[in-house]
Amino acid sequence: MRRVAIAAALLALATLPFWVGNTYYINIASQILLYAVFALGLNVLVGYAGLVSLGHAGLFGIAAYAGALLVNSGFNHFTAILGALAVTVIAAGLFAVLALRGTGLGFVMITVALGQIVWGVAYRWISITNGDNGVSVTTRPQPLGLSLANAPGFYWATLIVFLVTAAATAVFVASPFGASLRGTRDQPRRMNALGYNVWLIRFLAFLFSGFWSGAAGMLFLYYNQFVSPQVVALTASAEALLMVISGGTATLLGPIAGAALVVIMKNVASAYIERWNFVLGAIFVVIVVFMPEGLVPGSVRLWRWTTARLRPPIAAAPGPAARAREAGE
Amino acid sequence: MNISLLLAGNSVAFGGLLFLLSAGFALIFGLMRIPNLTHGSLFMLGAYFGTSLIGWGFGFWPAAIVAGLGVAAFGGIVERFLLRRLPGKELAQVLVTLGLSFMIADACLMQWGGDPISIETPPSLRGATLIGKMAAFPTYRLAIVAVAVTVAAALWALMDRTRLGAMIRAGVDDPAMARIVGIRVSLLFTIVFSLGAGLAGFAGVIGGPILSVYPGLDQDMLPLALVVVILGGSGSLVGAFVGSFVVGFLYNFGQAMLPELAYVVLFLPMLIVLVVRPQGLFGRATS
Numbered sequence A: 001m002r003r004v005a006i007a008a009a010l011l012a013l014a015t016l017p018f019w020v021g022n023t024y025y026i027n028i029a030s031q032i033l034l035y036a037v038f039a040l041g042l043n044v045l046v047g048y049a050g051l052v053s054l055g056h057a058g059l060f061g062i063a064a065y066a067g068a069l070l071v072n073s074g075f076n077h078f079t080a081i082l083g084a085l086a087v088t089v090i091a092a093g094l095f096a097v098l099a100l101r102g103t104g105l106g107f108v109m110i111t112v113a114l115g116q117i118v119w120g121v122a123y124r125w126i127s128i129t130n131g132d133n134g135v136s137v138t139t140r141p142q143p144l145g146l147s148l149a150n151a152p153g154f155y156w157a158t159l160i161v162f163l164v165t166a167a168a169t170a171v172f173v174a175s176p177f178g179a180s181l182r183g184t185r186d187q188p189r190r191m192n193a194l195g196y197n198v199w200l201i202r203f204l205a206f207l208f209s210g211f212w213s214g215a216a217g218m219l220f221l222y223y224n225q226f227v228s229p230q231v232v233a234l235t236a237s238a239e240a241l242l243m244v245i246s247g248g249t250a251t252l253l254g255p256i257a258g259a260a261l262v263v264i265m266k267n268v269a270s271a272y273i274e275r276w277n278f279v280l281g282a283i284f285v286v287i288v289v290f291m292p293e294g295l296v297p298g299s300v301r302l303w304r305w306t307t308a309r310l311r312p313p314i315a316a317a318p319g320p321a322a323r324a325r326e327a328g329e
Numbered sequence B: 001m002n003i004s005l006l007l008a009g010n011s012v013a014f015g016g017l018l019f020l021l022s023a024g025f026a027l028i029f030g031l032m033r034i035p036n037l038t039h040g041s042l043f044m045l046g047a048y049f050g051t052s053l054i055g056w057g058f059g060f061w062p063a064a065i066v067a068g069l070g071v072a073a074f075g076g077i078v079e080r081f082l083l084r085r086l087p088g089k090e091l092a093q094v095l096v097t098l099g100l101s102f103m104i105a106d107a108c109l110m111q112w113g114g115d116p117i118s119i120e121t122p123p124s125l126r127g128a129t130l131i132g133k134m135a136a137f138p139t140y141r142l143a144i145v146a147v148a149v150t151v152a153a154a155l156w157a158l159m160d161r162t163r164l165g166a167m168i169r170a171g172v173d174d175p176a177m178a179r180i181v182g183i184r185v186s187l188l189f190t191i192v193f194s195l196g197a198g199l200a201g202f203a204g205v206i207g208g209p210i211l212s213v214y215p216g217l218d219q220d221m222l223p224l225a226l227v228v229v230i231l232g233g234s235g236s237l238v239g240a241f242v243g244s245f246v247v248g249f250l251y252n253f254g255q256a257m258l259p260e261l262a263y264v265v266l267f268l269p270m271l272i273v274l275v276v277r278p279q280g281l282f283g284r285a286t287s
Helices: A002-014 A016-020 A023-048 A056-072 A077-099 A105-124 A151-174 A176-186 A188-193 A198-224 A234-247 A253-272 A276-290 A295-310 A320-328 B003-032 B039-055 B060-081 B090-112 B139-161 B163-173 B175-180 B185-211 B217-232 B237-257 B259-276
Strands: B128-131 B135-138
Touching: A002 A016, A002 A151, A016 A023, A016 A151, A023 A056, A023 A151, A023 A176, A023 A198, A023 A234, A023 A253, A056 A077, A056 A105, A056 A198, A056 A234, A077 A105, A077 A198, A077 B259, A105 A234, A105 B090, A105 B217, A105 B259, A151 A176, A151 A198, A176 A188, A176 A198, A188 A198, A234 A253, A234 A276, A234 A295, A234 B090, A234 B217, A253 A276, A253 A295, A276 B090, B003 B039, B003 B135, B003 B139, B003 B163, B003 B185, B003 B217, B003 B237, B039 B060, B039 B090, B039 B185, B039 B217, B060 B185, B090 B217, B128 B139, B135 B139, B139 B163, B139 B185, B139 B237, B163 B175, B163 B185, B175 B185, B217 B237, B217 B259, B237 B259
Parallel strands: none
Antiparallel strands: B128 B135
């Protein structure tokens, strides 16, 4: 059943450009997948490590800026992508060393500060980042000679990265290392007493999370062929966090659903509702207050509750008294 | 007049404004452990209230006080009906306050439009005052410092010299024990949140003649409040006071001396403090 569902979803995703047709909606799908990569990466920290980062747009943006600057200084796309990812992982290491000085609120505050430094550099160090005007790249890469210039081509490339991310995250989470990461989230002192290096486990999770944030940043750069300080602003970090939380932390499907929700709200709903920012804020307040576990687990709970209500009471297993009566007859 | 002297003066004035903004943030964060990410929005909301009140014929100071009261009432409602439902869930509080800040920003844009609105300096405080023999300094900025010092003194007296302050401090130190001896900690929380929100709203009007009011003001002010409180130490009024002036200096001198790295100059000291002394310069280490 589960395999059939996954296969059907994969088939639907792979053929999406054929049955959607419209370039606009294919681009929306690319955006959803791109932000899903970001949200999956962030969820490793937020959901599985219990460390809430409000500075992840910094890592996302570092990758995008590094990629753009490398491409513009004459490197080919392949080198630029590798270089940008390497820079992002190094930056993630630096972020982690600083942010892991604290847990809980301390961690949140340090990541806010780090994100703001990245934003400040992007915004003000005009001689390198071109300030508010941003940096643009003129071409998209052509892996194996395939063109990504049109919407379906880029969609498929994004889909491949997305699938790799989802698979990598699934493997990561199910691995013994993933189990120890959840252990550091729930019982850090006990894990320490058991001989696990809590700091190192969190550090590695941060690097993993940072790597996929960087990958998403590169996708963003090539999707828009442009990067500006907006990308690394606090609101961008907040949006990414909202994707993770709204969908449901510590689930695989949650961040994907959250990314879809936010992107659709931003792009589609804004065409019909003028005050979409207000609606977005309101949706999140409602989700946090009434569905604190997130949309996916929350909907599952509501679904179970509804089906339990609808099921006829006879279907319930016979109690011991009934069974004794049957045996006696 | 010497440029660095002028900068120093501006830094002190900006520090005073920052104290008005972040004293409330420090109280809310320190007492309730709520990372109130709407604080910048409350500042902006107060400033917008102020422009409307002045438009209806209020004087500057009455407008500032009424705007502060309005924002305090709004803060009380937010605390009572939203944050109250999420006790101790820091992540949920972060998200609710973030969602609210989106809503407030959009509502302000809807109500007051996208153009910056300036608030006139009150007539009696226009011009410059001579300090000593040669240093002339804008009178209004001196007034801000005076207001900040007055508010600081009043808050100190409230927290250290009154029964309410003693109850608040008891609520900080040991909420469970405070409840047992009959202190209504939840009511105190609403009072503290309202007080902090009101101060931010008041600060918004006071800052109006310097900063004016524009969409995005909330996002500009919130990080500054964060830096002040992290530098100074959460829950410490002395820390918020000193932190405000430190940040005032860092901000103004950073902008003037190293414009390209101004934000690095602003946030780097905060990072260093967080790494070396996580509880802040004046914060108490908590277990």
